Amino acid sequence: MYDEARAEQERLRALVRAESAPGLRLDGTVAGADVAYDDESGVCAAAVVVVDSRTLDVLDRAVAVRPVEFPYVPGLLAFREAPPLLAALDELRARPDILVCDGYGVAHPRRVGLASHVGVLTGIPSLGVAKNPLTFTHGEPGEERGSWAPLTDAAHGDEVVGRALRTRDGVKPVYVSSGHLVGLDDACALTLRLTPRYRQPETTRLADRLCRDALKSGIPR
DNA sequence: GCGACAG
DNA sequence: ATCTTGTCGC
Numbered sequence: 001m002y003d004e005a006r007a008e009q010e011r012l013r014a015l016v017r018a019e020s021a022p023g024l025r026l027d028g029t030v031a032g033a034d035v036a037y038d039d040e041s042g043v044c045a046a047a048v049v050v051v052d053s054r055t056l057d058v059l060d061r062a063v064a065v066r067p068v069e070f071p072y073v074p075g076l077l078a079f080r081e082a083p084p085l086l087a088a089l090d091e092l093r094a095r096p097d098i099l100v101c102d103g104y105g106v107a108h109p110r111r112v113g114l115a116s117h118v119g120v121l122t123g124i125p126s127l128g129v130a131k132n133p134l135t136f137t138h139g140e141p142g143e144e145r146g147s148w149a150p151l152t153d154a155a156h157g158d159e160v161v162g163r164a165l166r167t168r169d170g171v172k173p174v175y176v177s178s179g180h181l182v183g184l185d186d187a188c189a190l191t192l193r194l195t196p197r198y199r200q201p202e203t204t205r206l207a208d209r210l211c212r213d214a215l216k217s218g219i220p221r
Numbered sequence: 222g223c224g225a226c227a228g
Numbered sequence: 229a230t231c232t233t234g235t236c237g238c
Contacts, residue, residue, distance in 0.1 A: 035228075037229055044229095072229070074226035081228070103227045113227070130227050175227085228229050 005079050009112045015120045018106050018178035020186045024125055027054055028097035030194065032203020033088070033118075035081045035102075036211040037068060044068045046084030047211035049203060050096050053193055056202050062091035063214045074134075075109050078117035085118055098182065098190065099126040102204045105179035105187075107136060107151055107162035119180025126179030127187035128162075129201055133175050138164040145169050146192060151177070163188055167195035174199060 030053045035046045043065060050060040064087035070080040081103075089099075104113030105128035112120075119126030137154050141147040141164055151162035162177030165188050174195075176187050194201035 035229085037228085039230070072228060074228090077227055101227095108227080128227080132227060134227055135225065 002073060002076055005076050006110070009076075009078075009110045009117075012117055012120050013110055013112045016106060016112060016116045017181050018183065019181075020183040021125055021181040024182065024186060025097045026186055026190050026193070029053065029059060029094070030190065030203055031089075031092070031096035031099045031124075032201060032205075032207040033085050033099060033101055034204055034207035034211050035084055036208070036215050038215050042068050043215070044084055045211040045214040046081065046088040047207045047214060048085065048088045048092060049206040049210055050092060050094075051203055051206070053098075053190065056194070056196070058206065060093050061206075061210060062088045063210060064088040064091070065214055077103055078112070078114040081114055082118050082121065086121065089122060089124075095124060097125065099124045099179070100190070100194065100201055100203045101126060101128045101179060102130070102208070104128040104130050104134070104175070105162070105177040107134070107153075107175065107177035109155075111161075113177065113179075115177070115179030125181035127182045127190065128177045128179050129191055129204065130175040130177075131200070133164065136161060136175070141166045141173055143170050148173070148188060151175055165191060167192065168199050171199050
């Protein structure tokens with residue numbers, strides 16, 4: 001089942017660039033993306049919020065509400081979330097310099113998680129910041145914010161696919177990986193810029209709030 | 222074959 | 229993802 005989706009991932013995989021593009025701006029605009037679901041109505045809301053990476057001021061936002069068209073299948077999250085996210089991205093007034101996704105980039109069984117998938121399809125430099133290590137392994141980073149430990153794939157010779165990054169002192173780390181055109185060092189540096197106060201990037205927190213609100217207030221009953 | 226498994 | 233109150237702590 002899902003052979004077509006896996007074949008598409010193999011195609012996209014060859015296009016993923018896990019190094020920072022020349023001239024990549026970490027001090028420009030950063031977009032955060034997230035999707036919320038309502039099982040009752042079978043509808044989902046994708047939200048994208050753009051901030052100034054230096055001040056974290058909100059510059060733009062967009063939401064796309066539509067029916068859910070793909071089930072949640074581990075390893076195929078992008079086929080569920082990318083379509084609505086692309087629709088929301090289309091409504092932005094300007095293309096953001098970088099996109100931060102709630103999930104993985106190349107830290108993925110076939111190296112094409114949601115962030116890489118959307119990055120390749122849009123050409124927007126991207127990275128993934130996930131809340132769980134999935135099947136990957138990592139040592140325990142130091143307790144201080146900024147500490148990190150390599151995230152490795154035991155199923156593939158312990159290849160390094162990302163980092164377990166501590167964004168708050170003594171709090172469980174987040175899992176950062178390159179999406180597309182953003183190297184791991186830059187991905188972590190940006191993640192730290194976006195987490196002056198909470199474990200999760202401010203961008204994903206804002207996007208999470210926006211898509212949840214859109215579901216609550218945007219569904220007629 | 223069975224279990225694990227981003228959101 | 230989502231269902232859900234109070235509660236401990238800065």
